[in-house]
Amino acid sequence: MLAQRSSNWFSRFKARTIAFFSMAIAVCFLAVSCAGGGGSSSSTPVAAAGIPPEIVADYVHTVMAADRTAYTKHVVNRLKKLEGKEKPDGVLDAEATESWQQTDGIPLPAQMFRLGSEIASDGSPFTYNLISTWNINDNHAPKTEFEKKAMDTVNETGEPYKEYQEVGGKKYFSALYPDKAVAEACVSCHNTHPIHLERFPDKVFEMGEVMGGVIINIPLDEAA
Ligand code: HEC
Known part of the structure; x- marks a missing residue:
């Protein structure tokens, strides 16, 4: 019943x-x-669906930043070593190191971020990447005029830079979010890295400073 x-x-x-x-x-x-009934809907489908691209970029960036922090806090920080240096609060007998493929270590947070970005951007018009005026990795140099201007502005203001741009006849909404030295380890590792010392001997990062940025390119011409 x-x-x-x-x-x-x-x-x-x-x-x-x-x-x-x-x-x-x-x-x-x-x-x-x-x-979308106006005929010219193809130029702004993201806006037509109701969520402005700048909000989409903010959401996507929130997820990326959260994943990177979670990886740093809950994986990298549990290891006993970081680039050869002992970590007092480490509980696992492993090392996070740039040469993780040659040793038996695991990737640094910035490398983990790039590995994800390479998979996500493969064959897709939606792309994201870490860039910096003082890059260790060549793939992280600001390349286009847009990236250079955006990076200079973010270095100066410490605030996100957002703008529409056209690349190869296609429209994008792009946003560059500052990546700041939030921990002593950011500063000490970059300032003593051999490539950094060779390329930018005069650049000494300080706490709180902009070290680079996360660039996000959202295609507007077609749904990715
Ligand atoms: C133990 C060393 C180490 C620590 C700690 C570290 N980084 Fe890095 N960082 C690197 C290396 C090595 C790369 C290049 C990675 C690659 O090849 O993709 C890099 C890349 C970057 C980049 C991209 C530009 C470039 O140099 O290629 C930015 C921006 C960056 N790190 C910011 C930070 C911030 C902010 C922190 C702290 C939250 C931090 N890093 C902590 C070693 C470190």
């Missing part, structure tokens, strides 16, 4: 849920087709 009643209740619940979702989907379709 109870089982029957609850199953009745369940089917009514199911019917209502299905009805609700059908209505929600219908409303979504209506919203998208109305917003």
